[in-house]
Amino acid sequence: MDPRPISRFPVPALGELAVDIRARIEAVQEKAGFVPNVFVTLAHRPDEFRAFFAYHDALMEKDGGLSKAEREMIVVATSAANDCLYCIVAHGAILRIFARAPLVADQIAANYRKADIAPRQKAMLAFALKVATDSASIGEDDYAALHAHGFVDEDIWDIGAIAAFFALSNRMANLIGMRPNDEFFVMGRLPRDKSGAPKPAVPPAR
Amino acid sequence: MDPRPISRFPVPALGELAVDIRARIEAVQEKAGFVPNVFVTLAHRPDEFRAFFAYHDALMEKDGGLSKAEREMIVVATSAANDCLYCIVAHGAILRIFARAPLVADQIAANYRKADIAPRQKAMLAFALKVATDSASIGEDDYAALHAHGFVDEDIWDIGAIAAFFALSNRMANLIGMRPNDEFFVMGRLPRDKSGAPKPAVPPAR
Amino acid sequence: MDPRPISRFPVPALGELAVDIRARIEAVQEKAGFVPNVFVTLAHRPDEFRAFFAYHDALMEKDGGLSKAEREMIVVATSAANDCLYCIVAHGAILRIFARAPLVADQIAANYRKADIAPRQKAMLAFALKVATDSASIGEDDYAALHAHGFVDEDIWDIGAIAAFFALSNRMANLIGMRPNDEFFVMGRLPRDKSGAPKPAVPPAR
Amino acid sequence: MDPRPISRFPVPALGELAVDIRARIEAVQEKAGFVPNVFVTLAHRPDEFRAFFAYHDALMEKDGGLSKAEREMIVVATSAANDCLYCIVAHGAILRIFARAPLVADQIAANYRKADIAPRQKAMLAFALKVATDSASIGEDDYAALHAHGFVDEDIWDIGAIAAFFALSNRMANLIGMRPNDEFFVMGRLPRDKSGAPKPAVPPAR
Amino acid sequence: MDPRPISRFPVPALGELAVDIRARIEAVQEKAGFVPNVFVTLAHRPDEFRAFFAYHDALMEKDGGLSKAEREMIVVATSAANDCLYCIVAHGAILRIFARAPLVADQIAANYRKADIAPRQKAMLAFALKVATDSASIGEDDYAALHAHGFVDEDIWDIGAIAAFFALSNRMANLIGMRPNDEFFVMGRLPRDKSGAPKPAVPPAR
C-alpha cells in the first residue's frame, strides 16, 4: 500500500460517489484491473468530473482520420511540453498498448522528432505542439502543412482539440498534484508472445 | 451584416441543431439579445459543445469564495496571456458588467498589476497566470501565498480550474479563428445612470 | 475626481511649467477636450519632455508611405507586446478614431493576425514586432518581405523607428506607472452618425 | 535486428577500433550484456571518445558526498531539460537500478518536483537545472541553498560539473541522432524478488 | 579607408547637413578626434536626429546621483541584452574612459554579476535589465531594492529612463545596421601613465 498522496485535495471513497460516477469508475476498473487515479481525484468535483470525461470521450473515442494510437501520441507529446507527470505516464502506457510499440511513448515524451513514427505523424505532432505552446500564431500555413500529409480539416480540428483538452488536463493534474498509478509505468513495455496470443490487453478508458 | 467568417470551420444553422443545443442557444439569445459566436461555432461538434458548456457552467456558475467578477478576471488575464482575441473581448465585456467597472477588463488584459483591483485579486491573478503558463512549477509556496490572502483550498481549485479550462478554450478559439461578436466590444463601457435605473443588464451565459 | 495616482512620481501643476511646455499641453487640451496623462506625468522632467514629444512628432506627424492609422497600429501592436497599459489604451483610442474602425484596436492588441486589416498591414506589424522583441536578428529577408508588399526603405525606417520609439515610451510608462485617462477607454467606440455629421473628432496630438 | 540507424555518422565495427577503445567496450559488454550505443557511435572519433569517457568516469565514478543514484538523477533531470532521448532513456535505466526504484526515473524526467525523492535531492536538482539552463546567474544564494541541505562546496562542484558534462553529452547525442538501445527502455522496471536474491544487476559503465 | 557600409540607409555628407546638426557633429569630432557613426547615420533624418541627441543629453549629461560611469554601465548592460553591436562597442569605450577601468565594459557586456563593480552597481544593473526586458513587472519591490542601496526615486527614474532610451537606441542601430567606428574597439584599453599625465581623454559626447 502506497502512503503517498495521489492528490493534494480530498479523494472521495467509491461509496460516497453518485451512482453514475461510480458506475463509470467501476467499468474502468473492470477493464483495466485498477482505477486510474484521474478518476478518483477528479471525482472530488462531480460536475467537473462529468464534463471532463464527456469531453475526453468525445475526442478520444470518436471515429475519424486519426487512429487511437495517434490520438495518444498527441497526448504524450503535449503533456511532455507541459511537464505533466500524470499524463505522460498514464497516456504513455495507453499509447504503448494501442500502438503495440513498447518504445514509442518514451521516444515521443523525450523528442518526437527522433521517434519511430511516420513523417505524417511528426507533422501532426508539430501542429499539436504549436497549439499547446503558441496557439495564437496558428495560421493557414499550418493547416496547409497538414493538408500536404493527407489530413483533412476535420482531422485538424481533432488534433488541435486533443492538444487543447490536454492543455486543460495537464494543468489540472499539475494543480492538484495528481499521482500516476504505479501500474502505468510498466504497462505495455514487455514484448508480447508473437505466436499464439491474444489481442492486446484493452487499455483503460483513460 | 458582417461578411467576415466567424470560424474557419462550417457554422451550423440553428435549425440544423439538436434540440438541447438549440434550446441552450435560444436561452442565451433571449438574455443577451444576440448569440455569442462561441455557441454557434462550437456547435459544429455537438458532443464537444455539450461537454464544453457543462464544464463552463460547472466552473463559472457554481457558488464559492470567488465572485462572478473575480472568475471573469481570471478568464481575461489568462486569455490575454494566450493572445486569444475571442475570450479577451467576450469575457472582457462580461467582466465589465459583473464588476460594474468599465475600465477593469482593459486594465487586466494589458497588465493586471496596474489594474484597479484589490491586492487579494492581484494574488489570485498571479496564481492563475502561473497555472496558465508554468503549471508544472506550482508548489506549496503558491498555495501559501493565496492562503495569506484568505483563500481556502477549494477557492484555489476554482482559480486553477478556471485557468485550466480557458487554456482549453483559448486554444480552441485560436485553432478555429473564432471571431468575437461586434456587440461585445462596447458592452458595459458606458456609465450607467446612477439615479433611477435598474439592475445591470444580465450578461450572456458566456 | 479620481483619487488614483497617475504616476509614481510627482506631477507638476500646469502653473509650474515652463511656457513652451504649458503651451503644448494647452493646445492638446483644446483639441482633445482633456489633457492626456502622458503630458503632465512626463513634464516632471522638462528636458526629457521636450525631447520625447519632439521625437514623437517627428515620427507620427511626418508625411510618408504610412497612413496615420497605420502608425497607430504599430504603436498598439508593439505596446501590447510590452504589456504597456497606458499606450495600449491611449493609442488604441487614437487608432479607432484615425481608422474610423471601432474594433481594430482591441483586435490588434489581442492578436494582429486576426485583425480586420490588410495583408500588407499584417506584414508591417510582423516587422514592427520583430523590431520590438528581437531586433538583433533583423536582416535582409525582413526588408525583402516588406518590399514585396510595396513598402520602400524609407517606410521601413518609419515602421522600425516607431517600434523603437515606443520601446522607449512603453518602458517609461511602465517605470512610472502612468495611468491612462478614463476618457481614452471609450473614445471612438461608438458608431458615428453617417448621414449628417462632421469629420471625426480630431484626436489629441498623442 | 534493428534496421534503424543508431547514428547519423559512420559507426565503426569493433574489429576496426584501437585496442584500448575495444577493451573498454568489451568490458562494458561483459557487465551489461550488450554494448550501449554511446560507445560505438562516439568511437567514430577515437580521441574524443577517450576524453569523453575519461571525463565521464572522473565525475560519475569518483567518491564524494553524492550517491551514484543521485548522480544519475542529475543526468536524467538535465537531459530532460535538453530533450535528449538517448540520455533520458539510458541513464533512466541506470538510475532505476542504482536507486532500486522503478518509478523515479520517469518521475524526474517529467517533473522532479513531483518525484519520490528527498527535499535535499530536489534542491540538488533545482541547482543542476539552473546550471543546465541559466548558468550565468548562479550566485552565492544558490550555493547557500545547497549548504542549507548539508552539501559542501565539493559536492556542489560535483553537481554542477555533472550538469555541465551532460550539457555536452546531450548536445552530442542530439547532433548525431544517437539512438538508445532497446534494452534500456525496460531495464530496472520490474520489481526484483525481495526474498532470496542477489545484489542488483551491475549497470553498464554508462 | 573602410569599404564596409556604416548604415543600410544613405549617409549624408557633412556639407549637406543643416547648420545646427553640422555644428554638433563638428564639436564631437573636435573632442573625440573622429565622428562616431551614430551621428552621421542618424543625420539621414534630421528631426529624429535632433530629438535623439536632445534626449540623450538630457539623460546622460544631467547632474544627479549617478556618476557618468554608472550611466554608461547601464547602457552597456542593456545594449548587451539587446545584442546591439554599435552600443556595446561605442559605449563600452566611453565606459572604460569614464571609469578609468579597462576591463569593466567587457565584463558588464558578458555578465554584470561577475564584473568588478560595487554591490550597489549590480543592483542598479539588475533593475535596468528588468526595465530593458520585462518592464511590465516592475513594482514596488524593485524600487525598494534600490532604496536599500541608497538610491532615491529620482535616481531610479534616471536608471529606468536610460534603459528605456537605449531600448530605442539599440533598436535603431539594429534596424539600420549601424557599424561602430574601428576607433572605439581599442579606446580606453591601455593603462595610462599614472605618474605624469593628465586628465583622461575626454570621451565623445556619445
Add this chain to the structure above:
Amino acid sequence: MDPRPISRFPVPALGELAVDIRARIEAVQEKAGFVPNVFVTLAHRPDEFRAFFAYHDALMEKDGGLSKAEREMIVVATSAANDCLYCIVAHGAILRIFARAPLVADQIAANYRKADIAPRQKAMLAFALKVATDSASIGEDDYAALHAHGFVDEDIWDIGAIAAFFALSNRMANLIGMRPNDEFFVMGRLPRDKSGAPKPAVPPAR
C-alpha cells in the same frame, strides 16, 4: 597583484600539482607568457583537468575543414549565448590573433550577423548556436544548410562538437566564477607593424 579571486574554489599552487599537469601548464606559460586561469582553476580536480584538456585538444587542434580561427569563432559565439565571461574574453583574444583581425571577436560576441565574416561562416555560427541553445530540434534541414556552403559531414561534427564542448566549458566557468586574466582583454587588439615584422604571437594553447 590582483586581490580578486580567480575561482570560488581553492586554486592549487604549481608545486602541488602532478607532474603531467604541471608540465602542461608550464608549456602554456612559455608560449603565452602567462598562465591562463582556466589551467590553474581546473587543476583543483586533476582527473577532470586531464579529460578537459584532452577533449579540448581533440577538437581545437585537429586537422579538418575548419580553420583555427573558425573554431574560435564558434567558441566566442556560443560562449556569448551562455554569458560566459571567461570564454568570451579568453577565446576572443585567441580569435583576434588567429584571424589577425582585431574587431571580429567583439563583433561576434555582440551579434555574429553583423560581423565582418563570410556568409559561410555566418551559416556555421547559426548552426553552432542552434546546437548551443536548442540541440533537440537539429534536423536534416540544418545539415543541408551547411552542405550548401561546402561543409561536409565531418566538418559539421566538428562545429557541433565544439559548441557542445563549450556548453560544458561555459557552465564550469560560470559555476566556479572563473576570472579571465587581465592579459586577455587587450591581446590582439593593436595593429601589428605590417612592414618588418614577424609571425603573429603564438596564442596560448587555450
